[in-house]
Amino acid sequence: MKKQITLNANWTTIIEIEYTYEKKEVDKISYADGYNIVVGKEAKIIDIATVRVNGQEKTEGKIIDMGGYVNIGNIDFKTPSFVKALFELKEEVQSNVEKLDCEIKAEKEEEIKKANSMKAEERYENLVKNGLCRKCNTFCNGDCQTK
Ligand SMILES: [Zn+2]
Secondary structure, eight states: OEEEEEEEESSSOEEEEEEEEEEEEEEEEEEETTEEEEEEEEEEEEEEEEEEETTEEEEEEOOEEOSSSEEETTEEEOOHHHHHHHHHHHHHHHHHHHHHHHHHHHHHHHHHHHHHHHHHHHHHHHHHHTTOOTTTSSOOTTHHHHO
């Protein structure tokens, strides 16, 4: 997710902050015998803010809480209203991404659950084919219905 805010805008200086926070699942690559081999997946987090002053890129880096002020790249922001706005920006974007991430995870888990229950049904049908009684769920050979 990407969001841009304007910290300051008067007729001499416009300070804009563009913050990007993304979580991606990427291939984990291992280099062996001159080949790149995919050995699994790993989470990659993009966490970067770009500072523009009057449209010109000045610096970029993480939004770092320095205890009372905020650092991005080689700029420190000490004006209280800027500090507050930067914390809010970081919090809003990150919590949105976490929420989305949770939703995706829940969806995946639901899919796995569905697939597993399908397998359980298939297993059951196979057992029935092989003589399992649907009434008592044992291999009773029909005894449970004659008693
Ligand atoms: Zn039976």
